[in-house]
Amino acid sequence: MHLKRMKCNPFSLIASLGDQDVFSRTETRESFEALFRSFDGAASFQFFKSFRRVRINFQDTVAAAEARVRLHKSDFNGKELRLYFAQTLHIGSPRLEPPKPDKQFLISPPASPPVGWEQAQDATPVINYDLLCAISKLGPGNTPTP
Numbered sequence: 001m002h003l004k005r006m007k008c009n010p011f012s013l014i015a016s017l018g019d020q021d022v023f024s025r026t027e028t029r030e031s032f033e034a035l036f037r038s039f040d041g042a043a044s045f046q047f048f049k050s051f052r053r054v055r056i057n058f059q060d061t062v063a064a065a066e067a068r069v070r071l072h073k074s075d076f077n078g079k080e081l082r083l084y085f086a087q088t089l090h091i092g093s094p095r096l097e098p099p100k101p102d103k104q105f106l107i108s109p110p111a112s113p114p115v116g117w118e119q120a121q122d123a124t125p126v127i128n129y130d131l132l133c134a135i136s137k138l139g140p141g142n143t144p145t146p
Contacts, residue, residue: 010061010064010065010085011057011058011059011060011061011064012055012056012057012058012064012085012086013036013055013056013058013064013067013068013083013084013085013086014053014054014055014056014083014084014085014086015053015054015055015056015081015082015083016052016053016081016082016083016084017052017053017054017076017079017081018052018079018080019076019077019078019079020049020052021077022047022054022077023047023049028077029047031077032054032076032077033045035067035071035076036056036058036067036071039058039063039064039066039067039070040058040059040060040063040064040067042058042059043056043057043058043059043063044056044057045057055086064085067083068083068084068085071083
């Protein structure tokens with residue numbers, strides 16, 4: 001079983017926004033970016049409209065921490081702004097490994113069946129004629145008699 005490891009990224013913040021204007025109006029977006037550029041002039045932004053989140057990437061960890069301390073739960077455009085440090089999730093190995101050789105037959109079956117393989121014949125179905133007769137005699141409102 002692979003272990004999950006969560007690592008905090010001290011260079012990036014995730015902003016949780018209640019205000020949708022940041023994603024649609026350029027004036028609001030510019031004022032939002034100006035808040036964080038006061039801490040780091042080279043800050044970059046990634047806007048995730050469907051999640052109502054913005055990722056802010058800083059060049060310096062001190063600038064990211066200072067922005068988090070000063071702006072977390074502050075008021076932006078009439079709504080509360082929440083800031084969290086971005087986290088990265090690593091499950092097991094950082095590289096995707098090929099499947100084990102004993103399981104590869106499930107991924108790509110052979111082009112032809114193995115030598116000596118024969119298709120099994122389907123068994124003849126068993127038909128219970130007494131049951132079919134009893135069902136045919138039933139009608140709406142009738143109760144079966146044993």
